Amino acid sequence: MTHLPAMAALTARGAVQRLVASQIREVANAGMNDPAILPFWFGEPDEVTPPFIRDAAVAALARGETFYTGNFGLPELRETIAGYLSGLHRPTAADEVAVTASGMSALMLTVEALVDPGDRVVVVTPVWPNLTEIPKILGGEVVRVPLAFGAAGWTLDLDRLRDALTPGTRALIVNSPNNPTGWTLDAAQQRAILAHCRQHGIWIVADDVYERLSYGDSGPALACAPSFLDLAAPDDRVVSTNSFSKSWLMTGFRLGWIVAPPALMPDLGKLIEYNTSCSPAFVQRAGIVALRDGEPTIAHTLARYRQARDLLLRELNALPRVVAAPPPGAMYAFFRVEGVTDSLAFCKQLVREAKLGLAPGSAFGPEGDGFVRWCFAAGEARLADGIDRLRRFLAH
């Protein structure tokens, strides 16, 4: 008998097979085609992109802007992002900015630039699963540092994080304001983390997508969460990724950006070429207009979400078994339901029996089990209907 070599399986490589698939989608698939279901499971604003932003894309299409742009994006968009960030944070130059085909792509590109097989990558959790999975695509070793939940809401044990950031650690990935908890780093914590990472040459990858959805009561003219870009110099090992999706209601445009040290930019340019090459020019034109004229949109969104947050938190805490803390940022309530140990099973039951679509906390890591995520980017009537369904469900 001849001995044939072992045949490669008809599947992806093991590292990709082992990537976590979305538990949110698993719950959603259970009720996707049932119009009776009221969904709050996805992290997406409920409003269409404002007309003035869509109009900019339409005008560019009419002008025939249907060709490649440079890998880093239209110079005018890079300048506009740099000017916008310079108003919020430290002075930022256009050549520190790369335009990307979504905030997701910004994160993947950053990880591709930095993470070698076997590299240690520390991630603050619970967190949307994409952040812990992308380093694994590159062979990175992900170490989770969990937040704690208590009377003060979700908090970070800074010493525990510093202990995890051992010498030789390649990168820290942190999403603040955080999806799903709303937890937000303060400036003192950022200063301590930056000092530690400077000492050991550790990269900080800051997913800043929710920075404009910050409910701090100090009330600056431009609401914005504390950012490593307030503290770090351009040549610090700090990469900030961002997106037009949440603040400007542009999820469907798939547009984001990276701020990175100038020394990293040539290599990021190569990776953009080899991943997506560029974003559509007409989408980038919409981004320019969003940044220039979008502050009223952000103010409107923030006011709506603050009201939604306050309503939802008040109602949730009036329910039996529910323990919820007001999130200081982002657009989610991440609350515990006492007695629930398997939040995936609980959320599937909610879909089936209460026709209510929420996201299981375990979708965000084992630290999230027993919790449920509710996206409150929604109107009051819909939220009230959802609360009614949850109340009835918990009552029987």
Next chain:
Amino acid sequence: MTHLPAMAALTARGAVQRLVASQIREVANAGMNDPAILPFWFGEPDEVTPPFIRDAAVAALARGETFYTGNFGLPELRETIAGYLSGLHRPTAADEVAVTASGMSALMLTVEALVDPGDRVVVVTPVWPNLTEIPKILGGEVVRVPLAFGAAGWTLDLDRLRDALTPGTRALIVNSPNNPTGWTLDAAQQRAILAHCRQHGIWIVADDVYERLSYGDSGPALACAPSFLDLAAPDDRVVSTNSFSKSWLMTGFRLGWIVAPPALMPDLGKLIEYNTSCSPAFVQRAGIVALRDGEPTIAHTLARYRQARDLLLRELNALPRVVAAPPPGAMYAFFRVEGVTDSLAFCKQLVREAKLGLAPGSAFGPEGDGFVRWCFAAGEARLADGIDRLRRFLAH
């Protein structure tokens, strides 16, 4: 004295630093802002996307289609791609199709799915550099199998390719019709390659972007290059990637697709989530209309390019020192200039002295040195002007 640990450099990891940067861009940067330069260096159609395709995107924006779609794309687009491919090739089901944010993204996702560090990946060359660089981002070992240039144009030594496809090779990447040479696999060669790869469990990744730009004289109703999708079964280890960019003049839309075995799709879905999540819905709507109503566009484009190809080849071969073979596919003349050994230096000199922008053959690998690429997706007057410039340059 204390001994500090070695500090990580402020640059990307070594594998990314070693990725080739575009020599085409290096030449283009030398003359980007000089309006006197006549450029044929980029591989991009010279015509704006047809109005009926742009209109579909505009209508979707007007309808407010500004939300996420599923990772695999709109069901209607997947169905439309499957129907289109079933007309050209074997019957293809919608669940074998994934929509991607560009043909580039389709290739990167496929390589992410398949290539582990150290995996052997064979690529037929010369080829656009992206194909040889993306496996290196994942740590793959790229082995080049060069085509030969002779009286019959560019040809493949099938035995040499089979010898390179040793047992344990993970994947063959082949771009046919090929950028830059126009070389096109015939069905007999594809059958032989498929048989060999089946025997050893080697994945075939076919970059089919130019399949509709095929100048064969047999003249089928639907012009199309031979495809592995004509021969392979859905559960063969064959992945076909494609793009709307070239055939439908949609480079600026960044839309493409993957056809893959159903067993690979769940893992591809995870990778799409973690790379770009989805493509804009309004861009996908344009793709649906392009496929449904775009055959006249392809016929128009093909007729223009055939005329441009014939003109350019005739004129090139009338020049001293130039040896050019008519490309059977794609949209490039890839010709030798006798006496040129450093095509990068030659192309830079052409830009400076003749104000003519061509791409150096060495941009496509060492096999391409001594050659020059001319994209003929252009009108006759522009091509004639370019030829005049080259003639004058070669005469002095």
